[in-house]
Amino acid sequence: MRQDTHVITRFIAILLLVIPGLLATFGFLTMKNVIFDYIADHGNDSLAAPSFGWLPFLGGFIMFAIGVAFIGGWVFYRDRKRNYVAPRFRKKKGPRPASFKPMIDQQATAREGSSSEPPASP
Template structure:
C-alpha cells in the first residue's frame, strides 16, 4: 500500500511538470491553447507548472533519501539541529 501511495505522490508532480513542458513547447511554436488569451501568459504558466512540478518531485526524492541516509553530508541533519 505504501508503494502505491508513493507512486501517486510521484505521478502528480510529474504530470504537472509534463504539462508545463507541453505549454512551453506550444508557446515556442506559436500554438495558443483555449484557456489562454495571450501567448506569453501561456509560456509563463508553463514555466510555473514545470518549476513547481520539478520542485515537488525533487523535494520528495530528497526527503526519501534523507530518511534512508543516502544523501551527502551537506544534506544530513546534525545532532545539534534536533
C-alpha cells in the same frame, strides 16, 4: 484485510508522484508549444508582427517548476532519510535539551549547586 490496505497505500503513494510528474510534463509541453508557435509565426507572411504568448508560457513554467520541485524534494527527503546525501546535506545533530538528560545527572547537578559551603573567593 491488511493486504488490501497495503495495496491501497502503495497506490496512493504512486499517485502522489505521478500527478506532479504529469503537471511538470504538461507545463513543459505548454512552454514548448508557445515557443514553437512564436517561431512558426515568424515564417507566416500574413502576420505583420507575431506576438509571444507570455501568459501561457509563464503558466507552463509555474506548472513545470512546481512538479519538478515536488519530485526533487521527495527524492531529497528519501535520500536524506536513507543517508545517501553528501555530508553537508545531512541533518545537524544539536546538543540534547536539558529535559532529556537522565534523572541521575539532574540530581547530581542539583546537589552540586546546593552545597552548604560558601563559594571560594578568588
